Amino acid sequence: xxxxxxxxxxxxxxxxxxxxxxxxxxxxxxxxxxxxxxxxxxxxxxxxxxxxxxxxxxxxxxxxxxxxxxxxxxxxxxxxxxxxxxxxxxxxxxxxxxxxxxxxxxxxxxxxxxxxxxxxxxxxxxxxxxxxxxxxxxxxxxxxxxxxxxxxxxxxxxxxxxxxxx
Amino acid sequence: xxxxxxxxxxxxxxxxxxxxxxxxxxxxxxxxxxxxxxxxxxxxxxxxxxxxxxxxxxxxxxxxxxxxxxxxxxxxxxxxxxxxxxxxxxxxxxxxxxxxxxxxxxxxxxxxxxxxxxxxxxxxxxxxxxxxxxxxxxxxxxxxxxxxxxxxxxxxxxxxxxxxxxxxxxxxxxxxxxxxxxxxxxxxxxxxxxxxxxxxxxxxxxxxxxxxxxxxxxxxxxxxxxxxxxxxxxxxxxxxxxxxxxxxxxxxxxxxxxxxxxxxxxxxxxxxxxxxxxxxxxxxxxxxxxxxxxxxxxxxxxxxxxxxxxxxxxxxxxxxxxxxxxxxxxxxxxxxxxxxxxxxxxxxxxxxxxxxxxxxxxxxxxxxxxxxxxxxxxxxxxxxxxxxxxxxxxxxxxxxxxxxxxxxxxxxxxxxxxxxxxxxxxxxxxxxxxxxxxxxxxxx
Numbered sequence: 001x002x003x004x005x006x007x008x009x010x011x012x013x014x015x016x017x018x019x020x021x022x023x024x025x026x027x028x029x030x031x032x033x034x035x036x037x038x039x040x041x042x043x044x045x046x047x048x049x050x051x052x053x054x055x056x057x058x059x060x061x062x063x064x065x066x067x068x069x070x071x072x073x074x075x076x077x078x079x080x081x082x083x084x085x086x087x088x089x090x091x092x093x094x095x096x097x098x099x100x101x102x103x104x105x106x107x108x109x110x111x112x113x114x115x116x117x118x119x120x121x122x123x124x125x126x127x128x129x130x131x132x133x134x135x136x137x138x139x140x141x142x143x144x145x146x147x148x149x150x151x152x153x154x155x156x157x158x159x160x161x162x163x164x165x166x
Numbered sequence: 167x168x169x170x171x172x173x174x175x176x177x178x179x180x181x182x183x184x185x186x187x188x189x190x191x192x193x194x195x196x197x198x199x200x201x202x203x204x205x206x207x208x209x210x211x212x213x214x215x216x217x218x219x220x221x222x223x224x225x226x227x228x229x230x231x232x233x234x235x236x237x238x239x240x241x242x243x244x245x246x247x248x249x250x251x252x253x254x255x256x257x258x259x260x261x262x263x264x265x266x267x268x269x270x271x272x273x274x275x276x277x278x279x280x281x282x283x284x285x286x287x288x289x290x291x292x293x294x295x296x297x298x299x300x301x302x303x304x305x306x307x308x309x310x311x312x313x314x315x316x317x318x319x320x321x322x323x324x325x326x327x328x329x330x331x332x333x334x335x336x337x338x339x340x341x342x343x344x345x346x347x348x349x350x351x352x353x354x355x356x357x358x359x360x361x362x363x364x365x366x367x368x369x370x371x372x373x374x375x376x377x378x379x380x381x382x383x384x385x386x387x388x389x390x391x392x393x394x395x396x397x398x399x400x401x402x403x404x405x406x407x408x409x410x411x412x413x414x415x416x417x418x419x420x421x422x423x424x425x426x427x428x429x430x431x432x433x434x435x436x437x438x439x440x441x442x443x444x445x446x447x448x449x450x451x452x453x454x455x456x457x458x459x460x461x462x463x464x465x466x467x468x469x470x471x472x473x474x475x476x477x478x479x480x481x482x483x484x485x486x487x488x489x490x491x492x493x494x495x496x497x498x499x500x501x502x503x504x505x506x507x508x509x510x511x512x513x514x515x516x517x518x519x520x521x522x523x524x525x526x527x528x529x530x531x532x533x534x535x536x537x538x539x540x541x542x543x544x545x546x547x548x549x550x551x552x553x554x555x556x557x558x559x560x561x562x563x564x565x566x567x568x569x570x571x572x573x574x575x576x577x578x579x580x581x582x583x584x585x586x587x588x589x590x591x592x593x594x595x596x597x598x599x600x601x602x603x604x605x606x607x608x609x610x
Binding site: 046048057069123157158161162 | 261351352353354355356357358359360379381382383385386389390424488491492493504505508509511512513516517518520522523524526527528530
């Protein structure tokens, strides 16, 4: 049996490779494979736009998905009856300013900036913000325990909706 | 007026109701709405729990203006226009906070939180005719009912309570859910829609769209082991007019996703306490029906049992709407129930929920479809029009809204439709009949 990756040995380049792979899965709508990147005890969240520093579990946030709801979100998005995303948006993610913010015995805290472009029916919007990740090194690579997308937009105008994974 | 002779066709005999699609697209009608509806109606500003302490304030846009919603140093609720009486600049540029004084940074005029002008730099240079008392922040009429604060920019409107008519029962059914008061949860959803505001008013009380638009939401619930009330119960609820353009769609409870043993126990205990306080019939109406209430012109108060959504929608153009969503919670909800309600609420509502984006998509597709207006002039809202007992999946709710809208825009009056809201759960302690006496429109 092979050993888990060691968090102390991982470089920013390793982390960037992982985040770019994740972005590619999302841009290609390979959402089931994307879901496989998460641990069972995972959390995906987007804070309320006017309360970016508050716990999304205690505020009227935008997203606060534990594993069960994250799976349901993915199942839903792949259906043609997920009307807001039928036909699917085209998206293009730019991930930059990747930093390893902390190293625990079996986890990495990572920060990054994002710009997500979403194009649909001739309308283009750009979501801008930063990610906070807790990544877990495993034998088969990194896994996501916590993924938080913090929007810089305080008012979702003209975005209107966040029907894609951000 | 535009060249259209009639905007609403209300044919009671044949049971047909149509709205001309220019109501959603015309610049002229958009302007009339600003003057004849938004400048003359009670408009929701905020909930008193958002300004719990003296000097707490929020700034927000209401009816195209920016207002300061604050609790002054004496504890009184104040709504003031956020515009300096000197040259017009906004005196408060923060979204929220706690302040006793609002100082305009342009020339330094300062106002206390009762709106009084308290400082004018170099004030001696003004003539003796300049009266500071006449230069306080402008305060439009504002009134608060059961914690919900409204403003009215017009002079002729009746009191808020009269205006709310039978909608008061529905507000009471929310406000009475806690003996310690209701609380707006921190976190506000501000988002926009490329569609006319009235489409969202219709949608906010539309039971008919539930299974088509939100099929994936119900599938999610069933995947997680919940049977939605509508499926289990087979009842289609009721649609009722509440007077002055307000209306409600009431349905059996929707079900509670992700319910744990702990939450179930806390919810059961809470219900028992409610029965002891208010009786079974009242409790059932409060906790075991879902109620989609619309308040004319632009507010919705939606209680789906797992959460309570407060929503306003203001047009910025015929095809653009600014939407605000808040979440309301009983202050005394058990500690485990609060995050459970929040999770359910944001999973359904809001711009990243599993339901609301599909609503917005539907309304934006309607707006796109209106491009064919020359060929397809009318939208149909006739469903259930000759029914003696209109249901939540009929369209009486929307017709109530549209009749009031039509009266405001064209002056054409209409009679109520359908039975009055059933208040038998109050056990005969029904307040005076308000529907008949309040009439409609701001002139009465």
